[in-house]
Amino acid sequence: MERLRLVQGGHQPRSQKRTSERRPLVVQGQIVWKDARGNTKLTEVVTRDVSEHGVAVECLTGAAIPLYRLVYFHVARDARYRADLPAALRKPNVLSAVFRVGTDNQATGAPTEYALRLLVEPARAAEPVRVPEAGWSQGPQPLTA
Numbered sequence: 338m339e340r341l342r343l344v345q346g347g348h349q350p351r352s353q354k355r356t357s358e359r360r361p362l363v364v365q366g367q368i369v370w371k372d373a374r375g376n377t378k379l380t381e382v383v384t385r386d387v388s389e390h391g392v393a394v395e396c397l398t399g400a401a402i403p404l405y406r407l408v409y410f411h412v413a414r415d416a417r418y419r420a421d422l423p424a425a426l427r428k429p430n431v432l433s434a435v436f437r438v439g440t441d442n443q444a445t446g447a448p449t450e451y452a453l454r455l456l457v458e459p460a461r462a463a464e465p466v467r468v469p470e471a472g473w474s475q476g477p478q479p480l481t482a
Contacts, residue, residue, distance in 0.1 A: 357389035362421060365413040366394065368451070369430070370406055378402075382451075384412075389423050390459075392433075393452045401447040406435045410453055425457040432456045 366382050380399025384392055392410065402408065409430040417427045425431055432455075439450025 359386045359388045359391075359393075360421070361385065362387045362419075364416040364419070364422070366416075367411045367413075368394070368399070368402065368408050368453075369411065370402060370408040372400075385450075387423055387426065389425065389455075390457070391436075391452060391454050392426065393450065396442075396447065396449050396451065399447065401441075402435050402438070402451060404435055404438050407456075408433050408435060408453065410455070425455050 362384055364384050366384060368380050368382055370378055372378055378400055380402070381397040382394040383397060384394050386393050394410075410426075410433045411430050412422065412426050416422065417429075433453040434456060435451055436454045437450075437452035438448045441447065442449045
């Protein structure tokens with residue numbers, strides 16, 4: 338009987354796979370989302386670290402947020418203009434997805450940590466617009482069937 342072995346691709350540490358550097362940053366914020374019944378929920382958070390495409394937060398209050406839920410992340414107004422804050426987080430609200438849920442708090446039963454993926458357009462380098470060369474002749478073309 339032949340055994341199959343699971344081969345994981347890359348063999349690179351997670352830090353080398355990142356497209357942007359994570360850096361520690363502590364600022365106040367909020368997560369706003371709708372529950373399964375359509376009721377708006379809000380939880381107060383503090384960021385632990387940020388990058389151009391994600392943020393790790395620690396919950397201070399609120400109910401549990403389901404994995405993969407779409408949420409709006411708000412950085413506190415007085416912290417939006419910090420030089421060390423990524424450009425995406427300077428907006429009043431950023432559409433995000435919960436992609437990691439931490440362990441539950443013993444007292445509340447709700448998770449204390451979440452990781453959010455910021456759903457923002459990636460920055461693209463400006464490419465010059467190429468105009469195709471004219472491949473048509475200037476005269477009328479005969480029609481063929």
